[in-house]
Amino acid sequence: MSIDKKITEDLVAAKIGFVTTVPCKQLAGVIDEIDRHPDIFHIPSNKEDEGMGLCAGAWMGGTRPAIIMQNTAIGVTINTLATLIQYYRMPLPMLISYRGELREPVACQVEMAVHTKALLAELKIPTYHFHKQSDADELPNILDYTFMCNKPVAILTDANFWGGYGDQ
Amino acid sequence: MIRSEILKEIAPILRDQLVICNIGIPSQELHAIDDQPTNFYMLGTMGLASSIGLGLALVQKKPVIVIDGDGSVLTNLGTLPTIANNVAPNYILLIIDNGSYGSTGDQPTYAGRKTSLAKMAEAAGCERVIECRAEETGQVLQEALDAGEMTVIVSKCESGNAKMPVITMDPVVIRDRFMKAVEA
Ligand SMILES: [Mg+2]
Numbered sequence: 001m002s003i004d005k006k007i008t009e010d011l012v013a014a015k016i017g018f019v020t021t022v023p024c025k026q027l028a029g030v031i032d033e034i035d036r037h038p039d040i041f042h043i044p045s046n047k048e049d050e051g052m053g054l055c056a057g058a059w060m061g062g063t064r065p066a067i068i069m070q071n072t073a074i075g076v077t078i079n080t081l082a083t084l085i086q087y088y089r090m091p092l093p094m095l096i097s098y099r100g101e102l103r104e105p106v107a108c109q110v111e112m113a114v115h116t117k118a119l120l121a122e123l124k125i126p127t128y129h130f131h132k133q134s135d136a137d138e139l140p141n142i143l144d145y146t147f148m149c150n151k152p153v154a155i156l157t158d159a160n161f162w163g164g165y166g167d168q
Numbered sequence: 169m170i171r172s173e174i175l176k177e178i179a180p181i182l183r184d185q186l187v188i189c190n191i192g193i194p195s196q197e198l199h200a201i202d203d204q205p206t207n208f209y210m211l212g213t214m215g216l217a218s219s220i221g222l223g224l225a226l227v228q229k230k231p232v233i234v235i236d237g238d239g240s241v242l243t244n245l246g247t248l249p250t251i252a253n254n255v256a257p258n259y260i261l262l263i264i265d266n267g268s269y270g271s272t273g274d275q276p277t278y279a280g281r282k283t284s285l286a287k288m289a290e291a292a293g294c295e296r297v298i299e300c301r302a303e304e305t306g307q308v309l310q311e312a313l314d315a316g317e318m319t320v321i322v323s324k325c326e327s328g329n330a331k332m333p334v335i336t337m338d339p340v341v342i343r344d345r346f347m348k349a350v351e352a
Contacts (some may be wrong), residue, residue: 018227041226043254045219046246053216054250057188057223060208060347065223083212084220088343 003133003162004029005093009134011066012142016057016093020044021068022050024097026162031068038066048073049080056090064147066093071100071116071156072109081123081152091150093143098129098156103164120154127154129159171301172197172330174236174323178306182207186350188221188234194264196214196332198235205345209335215244218251218261225256228350231313232258238279245288251320252293256345260312261320262305268327285344286322294320302349313348 001010007030011019018041021031035042041063045051048069055065072097085092099106100113120127126149127144129135139155146153175182179202179244182326187207189195210217218241221234241247241263251261267280281283286299296317300308302325312319335342 003195010297018223023263043223043250045250047244049216050219050244050246050250053213053219053244054223056216056228057220057225058227059223060220060343061186061224062347063227080213080216085210085211088339090343137274 001081003136004033006136007139008033008037008040010139010143011035013140014147015064016066016143018043018055018065019066019068020054022048022051022070022073024070025098026097026099026157026159027068027095030105034068047076048130049077052077052085052092055092056084056088059090059092066092067128068095070097072112074116074119075112078119078123081125082135085152086123089150090152091147092152093146094152096121096154096156098158101160103159108131116156118167123154125154127156129157130157133161135161169332170326170328171202171266171270172332174264174302174305174325175201178309181309182233185313186224186230188217188224188232190217190236190240191341193329193332194235194237194270196329196335199335200330200332202231205349208346209337209342211335211339211342214336215240215247217249217257218244221261221303222247222251222254222259223260224350226254227257228351229258230333230350231260232256233260233262233309234260235283237264237270238263238285239269239277241285242279242283248289248292251318252289252295255295255318257316257318259318262309263320263322264325265322266325266327270327270329274327280327286320289322294318296320298322299324
């Protein structure tokens with residue numbers, strides 16, 4: 001099974017039925033799988049804070065949500081994480097493309113990469129970092145944990161996890 | 169008519185519906201006029217009421233009314249294409265457009281100048297968009313509920329706020345009783 005399909009099946013197994021995405025090259029395959037899956041309502045959002053609002057509503061309506069985004073979005077969504085997701089105590093798995101790590105070809109991506117873990121730590125957001133494909137074996141446990149504690153949880157997935165960028 | 173007068177007038181229509189209410193004075197006013205477990209008050213996060221309401225409308229069948237403001241819609245304009253392209257027939261976005269940022273001291277918004285939020289909603293692809301005068305809001309809102317079609321209402325009113333107390337209810341209590349009301 002491809003890693004894209006495995007991640008999607010793990011989301012479905014965790015009863016996640018509502019996924020919002022902001023695109024990323026690394027996440028393109030998993031976004032395709034999610035879009036095709038009959039048990040997931042896929043709703044692309046224009047910005048990550050908007051996506052978190054959609055997820056908050058879906059969860060209050062009784063459907064488990066998830067958001068898929070780049071790590072640059074941590075810079076966009078700090079207020080939303082603090083004053084919506086954390087303040088009202090809502091669960092939100094965040095599958096994050098960790099741009100700007102090893103094998104990254106675009107220098108500017110490093111500028112947010114160096115802040116990513118520090119910002120998540122400052123927000124007291126439980127954070128997991130997938131570097132090798134076997135790290136994804138933890139995903140079902142991470143999803144259970146998220147809906148057990150009603151917190152946003154970050155899953156950072158770097159270029160090495162996704163197999164790099166072709167010749168990079 | 170100012171926003172609090174509209175809210176007073178439409179309170180009997182809102183009472184039995186799921187309502188997501190915008191941050192700041194709009195939530196304080198609705199809370200003071202007619203607090204209900206079916207009301208979700210935003211205490212922070214400007215701009216996301218319309219998105220929360222859409223997420224809620226898409227996963228369950230009860231009607232959802234979002235009470236938003238012109239300033240808050242302007243801060244999350246990406247919401248309009250998302251609403252238009254993910255049609256929830258049980259979703260009503262009521263934008264109370266007073267042409268100002270009411271909660272921060274009535275500074276003018278662009279919606280009070282050259283920008284038409286109704287035309288922007290139409291351009292985004294929303295199919296049922298109604299701009300009305302403040303006095304017509306109740307009637308237009310009731311018609312939208314009866315139509316059972318996704319509707320964006322832009323109610324043009326005067327700028328101004330009623331003096332209401334800050335909401336001191338714990339956010340988790342607001343959220344928990346709201347979720348129970350959704351499920352009921
Ligand atoms: Mg306003």
